[in-house]
Amino acid sequence: MLKVSAVALKDILKGTDPIALFAFEEGLAGGSFLSPAARKSLLARAKDEGFSGKAGETVSFLASDGSKDRRFVLAGLGKKASSDREGIRKAAASLYKTYKKRFPSLGFCPHAEIQASAEGLLLSSYEFSKYKKPEEGVLLASVLVPWADARERARCEASLAKAALGAEAVFFARDLVNTAPSDKTPLSLAEAAKGLAGSGVTVRVIEKEEAADLRLGSFLGVARGSVHPPALVHLIYKPKGAKKKIALVGKGITFDSGGLSLKPPQGMETMKCDMAGAALVLGVFKVLARLKPKVEVHGYAVMTYNLPAADAYKPGDVLRARNGKTIEVLNTDAEGRLVLADALCLAAEEKPDAIVDFATLTGAVLIALGSSVTGAMTNDKALLARLSSASRLADEPLWELPLPKEYEENIKGKIADLQNIGKVRGEAGTLIGGLFLREFVGSVPWVHLDIAGTAWTDSEKPYCPAGGTGAPVRTVLEYLSAY
Ligand code: BES
Ligand code: MN
Ligand code: ZN
Numbered sequence: 001m002l003k004v005s006a007v008a009l010k011d012i013l014k015g016t017d018p019i020a021l022f023a024f025e026e027g028l029a030g031g032s033f034l035s036p037a038a039r040k041s042l043l044a045r046a047k048d049e050g051f052s053g054k055a056g057e058t059v060s061f062l063a064s065d066g067s068k069d070r071r072f073v074l075a076g077l078g079k080k081a082s083s084d085r086e087g088i089r090k091a092a093a094s095l096y097k098t099y100k101k102r103f104p105s106l107g108f109c110p111h112a113e114i115q116a117s118a119e120g121l122l123l124s125s126y127e128f129s130k131y132k133k134p135e136e137g138v139l140l141a142s143v144l145v146p147w148a149d150a151r152e153r154a155r156c157e158a159s160l161a162k163a164a165l166g167a168e169a170v171f172f173a174r175d176l177v178n179t180a181p182s183d184k185t186p187l188s189l190a191e192a193a194k195g196l197a198g199s200g201v202t203v204r205v206i207e208k209e210e211a212a213d214l215r216l217g218s219f220l221g222v223a224r225g226s227v228h229p230p231a232l233v234h235l236i237y238k239p240k241g242a243k244k245k246i247a248l249v250g251k252g253i254t255f256d257s258g259g260l261s262l263k264p265p266q267g268m269e270t271m272k273c274d275m276a277g278a279a280l281v282l283g284v285f286k287v288l289a290r291l292k293p294k295v296e297v298h299g300y301a302v303m304t305y306n307l308p309a310a311d312a313y314k315p316g317d318v319l320r321a322r323n324g325k326t327i328e329v330l331n332t333d334a335e336g337r338l339v340l341a342d343a344l345c346l347a348a349e350e351k352p353d354a355i356v357d358f359a360t361l362t363g364a365v366l367i368a369l370g371s372s373v374t375g376a377m378t379n380d381k382a383l384l385a386r387l388s389s390a391s392r393l394a395d396e397p398l399w400e401l402p403l404p405k406e407y408e409e410n411i412k413g414k415i416a417d418l419q420n421i422g423k424v425r426g427e428a429g430t431l432i433g434g435l436f437l438r439e440f441v442g443s444v445p446w447v448h449l450d451i452a453g454t455a456w457t458d459s460e461k462p463y464c465p466a467g468g469t470g471a472p473v474r475t476v477l478e479y480l481s482a483y
Contacts, residue, residue: 002096002125002143004108004118004164006156009033009146012107017144018060018071020095020108022088022117024080025053030111033148038066046074054078055087058098073099073106085116086395092120093463100125100138107144114145114156116395118163119474123463126171128178165287166394166477170470173276173283177455177468181255181272186223186303189252189275190231193282193301200239200289206232216342218327221319222335223304225259225312230304232343235281237288237297244354244483245296247347248476251336251359252278252303259332260308261315267363273468274336276455277358278303283473288480295483298350302343306335318416321345323440326416334420336361337436344440354383355446356476357437364429365401366453374398374454374472377434380445387447390479396472398449403434411436 012019013033022029023046028039042063051059055078063072075095077083088110099106110117121143127134147156176184176192190205197203208229211220216232223230253274257263263271278301285299313319317329319338322345327338336359347355365375374391376398378384384400391398410422410432418439422432434448454471457464464470 089120093124122167250277250281
């Protein structure tokens, strides 16, 4: 795997590794260790090769570094005035993708945003190799990010460590999402979760019998459709001296066929991604003990298949969630809210300062916000503001959607307290999902993130191949780090 480490600039200059720099359309970004004459000749060489600094461009050539000839690599950032952190991630990603097979290592000298630069390299190096030989000859073993002086060293290393932990969490989540649905039963995911136990993290697996004792009737209703038993994993990270407690709840439908309200074949093609919320929670816990945020974190990954087999639950069935609320199931394909209902009850009982849930809940959010923006709904604006600023740091956009009073009537049941779909077909599906979930968090500050659009991509993105994206894992890490 690609490794990014900090090395002193003088050591990079001593060696023969190519040196990679960013460049704006207006000129080099950074590279102040080069003489003005060297910088000028570098740009002239780049221009000869047709490089103009536009975003996405890369170029490689031989030039003098002032003392000897060596290879330089430039990656374009576009116009200086419009350059931003996400542009830096993307430029670093083009750098990695273009030269990964050419150079065994590289002296990378970003002018700023060390963390984002490293994230671009690391995240674009992801490959899912469970079922296929990994790409051969990917030689970029280490990338050297220099610190100019001793004072900068600690800062540089901290940024790189944060980027590496973020990438590790993202890769863990992507791997789980990309895994074939038959290869990730709820119990096997629970086993994977147990593997995360260790220094600072405890893991408890609630299996079917215990779930029944806990009266998780809504969750167990969905699970009846599969011969593979469900599992609800509760992970706890509890650092000494933590003053706040946060609960993260992830939807973990290991395959969503729709159940008896069966999806059409096309709608099912990507439904192995329906456990992305749970994968995100597990990804976060993979790195939490090393990231060391000063906050207690409870993770809930609630896992089951949604299948029309076994003794499947049926439209018309009435389920009773842990908080006593009864739910008339009118559509077995609105199963995510049913499994989350019980998990949210458990989370709320711990009396955390905040609950954040992550769920590939509705196809409607993809229509509303597309595949780059997560839909957010909340009962607490201040909590959402904290998450939003974390999401801006990670450049994983989220956008608030309302929970309108006018629509509350929509989820009131005829013969039960609630029904699991709205009364007007095809209207405000994402908001209805959010309103339904709110019924299970009591008065705890809560944010619901509908990641149905963002957790999966059908086509390659700048630093993510097609498949699971791992979004918004980095947002959560930034959010927790800010406590
Ligand atoms: N898992 C799906 C939502 C989904 C759709 C995720 C597309 C990722 C991509 C969810 O369980 C579902 O089926 N939702 C229904 C709800 C409806 C029956 C109220 C939907 O969106 O159609
Ligand atoms: Mn569904
Ligand atoms: Zn689903």
